[in-house]
Amino acid sequence: MTGGLTARLEAALARHLPERRVFLRSERETRFVRLRPLTQAMGLGGAALILLWTVVASAILIMDEIGSGNIRAHAAREKASYEQRLAGLAAERDARAAEARAAQARFDVALGRISAMQTALLAAAERTRELETGIDVIQATLRRTLQERDAAEAERAALVAAAHGGGAPAETEAGAVRDVQATLDVLAAELGAVAVERDGFAAMAVQARQEAEHLALEHRLHEQRTDMILARLEEAVTVSMEPLDRIFRGAGISPDALLDDIRNGRAAQAAALTPIARSTRGAEASEVEVRAQDILAGFERINLYRLAVQRLPFANPVRAAVRFTSGFGVRRDPKSGRARMHEGLDFAGPHATPIYATGDGVVKEAGWHSGYGNTVLIGHEFGIDTRYAHMTRIRVSEGQRVSRGDRIGDMGSTGRSTGTHLHYEVHVDGRPVNPITYIRAANDVF
Helix, strand or coil, X not given: XXXXXXXXXXXXXXXXXXXXXXXXXXXXXXXXXXXXXXXXXXXXXXXXXXXXXXXHHHHHHHHHHHHHHHHHHHHHHHHHHHHHHHHHHHHHHHHHHHHHHHHHHHHHHHHHHHHHHHHHXXXXXXXXXXXXXXXXXXXXXXXXXXXXXXXXXXXXXXXHHHHHHHCCCHHHHHHHHHHHHHHHHHHHHHHHHHHHHHHHHHHHHHHHHHHHHHHHHHHHHHHHHHHHHHHHHHHHHHHHHHHHHHHHHHCCCCHHHHHHHHHCCCCCCCCCCCCCCCCCCCCCCCHHHHHHHHHHHHHHHHHHHHHHHHHCCCCCCCCCCCEEEEXXXXXXXXXXXXXXXXXCEEEECCCCCEEECCCCEEEEEEEECXXXXXXXXXXXXXXXXXXXEEEXXXXXXXCCEECCCCEEEEEECCCCCCCCEEEEEEEECCEEECHHHHHHHHHHHC
C-alpha cells in the first residue's frame, strides 16, 4: 500500500522533476547517484524552508532593531521632557518657598506694628480719659468759684446796704468797699487762672482726639496690608499643597490618614510651626489670628507631606534608557505558557544597568530568593515594601538604611528569568499593588 502510494507520487512528480543522475568520476572508476523525483522534491522543499526561515529571521531582527531605536529615541525625549519639567517645578517650588518666607517675615513685621499701634491706641484712650476727668474737675471748680463769686457779690451788696442804712461812718463804708474789691480781684485772678487751665486742657483734648484719629487711620491701613499679606500666604499654601494632595490621591493613599500616622509617631515627627498664642481671658480670637492659625497649619501640613514623600517609593528604580516589557496583572507566563499573576513591572535593559532605591527605608532582605534570584527587599514607612529582583549584583546588605536614589544593585538575569531585566514590586501591608501608580503620581508632581 505504502509502496504503491510512493510510486504514484513519484510518477506525478516525474512530470516536473524527471529522474536525474549525478556522475562522480575518479582516477580509477566512475560512479553515479540517482536523484529520484521525490528526493528532488524533498531537497527543494528543505531549501525553500531554509530560505523562508532566513527571510523571516532577518525581518524580525530588522524590525526589532528599528523598534529598539524608536524606543530609545522616545525614552530620550521623555527623559529630556521629564528633566525639563523637574527643573521648572523645582524652580517654581523654590520661588513659592522664598515668597512664603518673605510673606512670613512681612507678616511678623505687620503683627509687630499692629501690636505697637494697639499699645499706642490704649495709651491715647487712657490719656483721653484722664483729660476728660481733668475737664470735669475744672468744670466743677469753675462752678464752685462762680458760686463763691455770687455769694461774695451778695455779701458785698448786703454790706453796702447795711452801711448806707445804719449810718456807719464813711471810713467804715470805704473799708468795706475795699475789702469787697480785694475779694473780687482775688476771685477774678483765680477765675482767670482756671480759664487758662481749662483752655489748655481743651487744647490737649483736641490734640488727643486728632492723634486718636491718626492712629485709627494707621490701624486701618495696617489691617489692609495685613489682609494682603495673609491673602498671599494663603495663596502660596494652596498652590504648594495642591500637587502634594494630588500625588497621594494618585497613589491611592488618603492624605489625612497618612498625616495622622506621622503625627501619631509612626514616622519621625516633623518640626511643627509654633501656633499663635490665644488670649487667656476668654476673648474670641480675631479674624487675623484665625487666618494666621490656618496658614501655620498649612505650613505644618506641607512639612509633613515633605517627610512622607521622602519616605515613600515615589521614584523610578532605573534611570537609564530601558524598555518596559511587562506590566502588573494576569499575563501568559513566558516559561510555562499558562496564565499567571504578575505582581510587578519588568524593565529590560543592558547588563549591569544601575538600580536605585525608590524611597528611604531599611533593607529587609538582600540575597538569593527562589525564583526571584538576587533580590533586595526594602521596608518603607506606613507598611510599604519594594522588591527588586533578578539582579546580577547586590550592593547593599540586610539591615542597612538607604535613601532615595542610592544604588542598591545591577540589572541581571538571575533566578527564573528569560533575559536581562529588573522585576520591580510594591507591596502595601503585604498586598501587591501596581507600581506604575506610584511612578506616575511622582511624575505628575516632580
